[in-house]
Amino acid sequence: xxxxxxxxxxxxxxxxxxxxxxxxxxxxxxxxxxxxxxxxxxxxxxxxxxxxxxxxxxxxxxxxxxxxxxxxxxxxxxx
Amino acid sequence: xxxxxxxxxxxxxxxxxxxxxxxxxxxxxxxxxxxxxxxxxxxxxxxxxxxxxxxxxxxxxxxxxxxxxxxxxxxxxxxxxxxxxxxxxxxxxxxxxxxxxxxxxxxxxxxxxxxxxxxxxxxxxxxxxxxxxxxxxxxxxxxxxxxxxxxxxxxxxxxxxx
Numbered sequence: 001x002x003x004x005x006x007x008x009x010x011x012x013x014x015x016x017x018x019x020x021x022x023x024x025x026x027x028x029x030x031x032x033x034x035x036x037x038x039x040x041x042x043x044x045x046x047x048x049x050x051x052x053x054x055x056x057x058x059x060x061x062x063x064x065x066x067x068x069x070x071x072x073x074x075x076x077x078x079x
Numbered sequence: 080x081x082x083x084x085x086x087x088x089x090x091x092x093x094x095x096x097x098x099x100x101x102x103x104x105x106x107x108x109x110x111x112x113x114x115x116x117x118x119x120x121x122x123x124x125x126x127x128x129x130x131x132x133x134x135x136x137x138x139x140x141x142x143x144x145x146x147x148x149x150x151x152x153x154x155x156x157x158x159x160x161x162x163x164x165x166x167x168x169x170x171x172x173x174x175x176x177x178x179x180x181x182x183x184x185x186x187x188x189x190x191x192x193x194x195x196x197x198x199x200x201x202x203x204x205x206x207x208x209x210x211x212x213x214x215x216x217x218x219x220x221x222x223x224x225x226x227x228x229x230x231x232x233x234x235x236x237x238x239x240x241x
Contacts, residue, residue: 002083010216026122028119029140030223033218033219033221039150039151039154051154051158059150060177063141063142063178067178069115070141071113072115073118074115
C-alpha cells in the first residue's frame, strides 16, 4: 500500500505544481513527472499482463502530447 | 527479503544512477533531439537554468528515454517477470520511434534496468514494486522539484565528465 501511496502523492504534487506554474513550456517537466507517477499507479493498482500495454500507451501518448505542444511553441517562435 | 521502507530509497538511488549514466552515455545533455526540446531548453535557460541540464530535461520530456525505459521495465517485471520486461523493452522502442526519437536511449535503458532489477530482486531480495516507486522518486528529483537547480546540477556533472 505504501508504494501506491508514494506514487499517488507524487502525481498530485506534480499536477499542482503544473497548475501553478505560469510558463507553459515550464509546465511540461512537471507534467512529465506526473505521467511517470500515474503510469506507476496504473500498474500497481491493476497487476494484469494487459496493463503493460495500457501503461505504455498512456505514457507514450502523453509524451507525444508534450512533444507536440513544445514543437508548436518552437515553430511559433520561429515565425 | 529487504523491508520495503528501506528498499524504496535504495532503489531510487539505483534508478537515478542507472538512467543518469545511460542518458549521459547517449549524450542527451549535448543537444536537443527535436525542435520542441530546444524550446523547453530556452525556457529553462531564461529563468536561470543551465544549457546542458536544460537539454537533458527537455529530451526526457519530449521522448521516452532511459528514465522511461527504467520505469516501464520495472512495471513489466512487476507484472509478469522477465517476459513482461521483454514486452516493455519492445514497446519502449516502438514508443520512442513514434516520438521521432532514434530509440537507442530508451531501449538500452529498459534492457539495462531489466538486468539490474532481475539481479537485485533474485539475489538481493528487493521487493519488485520498490523499483516502480524508486524510478518515480528519481524522476521527481530531476523534473518535479526545480528545473533551474536540477539543470544546473546536471550541467555541472556533464561538463566535468566531458
